[in-house]
Amino acid sequence: MEKPIDLEEVMRYPLSPVPHSLGTSDGFFCKTNKAPMVHYLLSDTHVPDYPLGAMFIQDGNALFHTLKNLPDTYGEICLQVLDNMVAKQNLIFSTDNYEHESIKAQERLRRGFGEKCIIVGPKTVRAPEFKLFLANEDNKKQLCQLLYKVWTSAVSAEQLARCGTAILSVEGLAHSLSAADGEVTSKEVYSLRSNQEETDTRIVLYCHHAAELGFKRAVVRTPDSDVLFILLYHAQNIKLTVYIDIGTGRGRQLVNVSQLATDLGPEYCDTLLGYYVFSVEDCTSSFKGKRKVSPLKKLQKNLKYQAAFR
Template identity: 45%
Template sequence: MFAAYQRFCHTTSMRAQYFQKMLEMCNLINDPDWPKGRRLRELEVAEITKGEAAVQHAITSIHSFSNPFTIPNKDKLYSLAYGTAASPEVEFDVLRAETAGQAAKQEFIEKRFKNQASDMGFFDPVKKLKLLTMEAGNKVAKLTSSEGKNDINKEQLCQLLLRVWSSKAAVSRREGCTAAVLVMEGMAHRLTVTDGEVSSSEIHCLRSKQEETHTRVVLYLQYALSSRFKDAVVCTPDTDIFVILLHYASSLNINIHLDTGMRKQRQLIDITALAKSLGSDHATALMGLYTFTGDDCNSAFRGKGKVGPLKKHQKYPRFQKAFIDLGSDWKVKDEDYDALEEFTCLMYGTTCIKSINEVRALMLRKMVGDEDKLTSKSKIDFSRLPPCKDSLYPHIDRVNSVSVNEKRSHVAIYDCPLPQDGHSWIKDDGPLEPLWSRGPVLPPSMVDILEKGDTVDEKDDEEDEVDDYDELLAFLAEDDE
């Protein structure tokens, strides 16, 4: 049976080719009513590539097993799958497993066949021997999402990669890749393979104090440009990197492409062409707008997403200067505070009111009702309200702080003040936390404001909170056209 299956595996590709050729000779392969009906799936390029990848995975798995004939220490038992030595307890039980099984068999015969006076019946359950196996020495650690994102774990992983890639054992697995760069703890290590030997050297121009990966990408592009590369592909699903690359694309003399998505959703975006079509000012304003509406370090406005504010920005270009100014200096200008407050009012459906506190009061009044008063029993979703001024201005400070770092992505080392020094962050004994408000979120004067009967247009307040990355790109493409 095994020989027949082996012959089938060896000849299936050849038989498919013969069958395909026969169909072509009989003019059965190009049927206009059924263009793909006579094509063999095994001969399609995607299937061939998939099969070759599966074979390579199987070969890699086999090579990953420990070779029992090359293990230096013959005095210990090793797991072929994991390559680790068994503990003394496991080794003792594995080596005595056959002897223990023979003893249990003899005991079964003596007590259930020969000894008629025994109380134990023939069909009584047989106790399982409690013996440790090789699997007992293979401990699997399960990490939660928060543990997996721990900075210590990341550092240990990078150290492991550096140690493994620098070893001679990794040379055979790096065929076709004579050079690789690994960035760890602000230092870039260049690994070069020459005559079967791996040499490691530091790339000093990439030594950086940038804390975030998305701000260091620009340094990598500058290094690629200095190495006389004309094109660069950045592989990431991170939208932060997308907007940073749009900002820098016009100033870098290199064609930048962004490889994002997986499988059928995978796409290659020409960042250089997109930035050129948008213009440098629009691309810079887009980076400020993206950070203002929420990113990895800043909170978002509930129910507003990204595309809705972007449409507002396109419709009212007078706010572009305020978003361009974000990150130009560590201190926000007063006119930019006012412009961003007015834009926030615009996001919540008002075109003639510039005070965010007034918009907040009017929206709350509409939620409560004209004749009712706000009580503890009122069913109000306060998360749908805009932030008050005492909360919006600290948000703008944090956005500006992040934007400063993003606009200095091309600088490896620069003086950066502490976030808690006037940038609306708080750090006591614990981790860094945002300063959510400079005063009470619901001031006592709110009671008097609620007595007024003004209304507010909320027709744009029901946008989806979660935006599709493809939708954002589609909107930019439409605007380009």
């Protein structure tokens, strides 16, 4: 304390790990409500009829969180999921990958963390609190692995026999499943291999594959708005009509993404995805403030503030 404090020197250093406009003091991302952007885009859209003969693409991890009246064992849960899917006739069921120390892992940690369980096999009794079970990455990884094991076993042959096309993607590897004479055959679809961590960013790949198989329409089921903005960007390059079954509860609705992308125009959709990733996407910090100011204006203000102390 014998030396005077040089404020100009002090202000050269950050006062927290990240700027408070971007994150919290403990290092987590600030979060933005995504709903207003979706409501703005869909406020005047026409609700189409549900398309027949379409490829149904399911965000598997989202479906896990909506299961009700759960049976007693994990193997029976896997069969319950299959029963929900085979009614769609042609399906792609995709689960997320779980990489340690990834950006998305931090987001999952923010949402909560459950106790790790050990799934020995299909007859393992499920945890009393299934949502807490799903809050642990290792648990979800084990469940996805068991899902593949059960769906490729003889107990699933009867359900799969009612499907036209059935593809299961687990840990980045996609397998085409078919049943005959009480047996299930699994064949890897090499063109669908992906190291993308989330199903969200693999949806476009699945849509292209559906077009290659000869489908004219595809329905993507997910509650996550991220997929809507990704599909709007890519819709003009996908050679089929893409629908998205988005939202939950009373806010759930079917949207013709291809038609919406045409109405908005390619330049608008390109810009929209960039703005969305920059402001409210899961792995991007929001811009917090007391007043309702646009993220762009807040960014400009922050840059001016930082420049004043350089």
